[in-house]
Amino acid sequence: MSIYDTLNRLGITLPPVAIPAAAYVPFVQTGNLVFLSGHIAKKDGKPWVGQLGKNMATEEGKAAARAIAIDLMGTLHAAVGDLNRVKRIVKLMSLVNSTGDFTEQHLVTNGASELFGEVFGDKGAHARSAFGVAQIPMGACVEIELIAELA
Numbered sequence: 001m002s003i004y005d006t007l008n009r010l011g012i013t014l015p016p017v018a019i020p021a022a023a024y025v026p027f028v029q030t031g032n033l034v035f036l037s038g039h040i041a042k043k044d045g046k047p048w049v050g051q052l053g054k055n056m057a058t059e060e061g062k063a064a065a066r067a068i069a070i071d072l073m074g075t076l077h078a079a080v081g082d083l084n085r086v087k088r089i090v091k092l093m094s095l096v097n098s099t100g101d102f103t104e105q106h107l108v109t110n111g112a113s114e115l116f117g118e119v120f121g122d123k124g125a126h127a128r129s130a131f132g133v134a135q136i137p138m139g140a141c142v143e144i145e146l147i148a149e150l151a
Contacts, residue, residue, distance in 0.1 A: 002084055003083040003084050003119060007073075010118065010119070014074040015071055015074040017078045018071065021137065022137075024037050026075050026079075027079040029150075033149055034147070034148045035145075036075050036146040038143040039071045040138060041065070041068050043067070048067070048140055049140060051098060052099070053101060053102030062110060062111035064142045066111035066115050067111075068112055068143070069116060070115070076146070085151055086149070086150060086151070088149040089116050089124050089147075090127065090148060091127045092127075092146055093128065093144065096131065097133060098133070108130070
């Protein structure tokens, strides 16, 4: 089954690449690796603002991370032309806007990790880091970057 069949089955439509908010490009390919810049969580087209442990619960953060995974796939599609060329999702780095005593960054990030596994199967299993940070641009609750390998 193609990646696009899986996305269809899940009811996921890939968004276009977001315009960078600062001095960077959305992706860079070197050799068979594609590096995607950090994507912030968005809800209704606007930054999904909040801080885990203060005014957001883990499940809402997990939903935000899932939304980011969809945006990342849209950018990855734009970068490579065909998601079926993805040999492996190599690594995610997740930044979770959270209070000093919030310790479930890993569970928030599962929202993205689980979706990559569902869409890419074994090719979606990846290394990752999940950090709690004091703030993210525009007050977003989560930001995730991705590295993928192409066949």
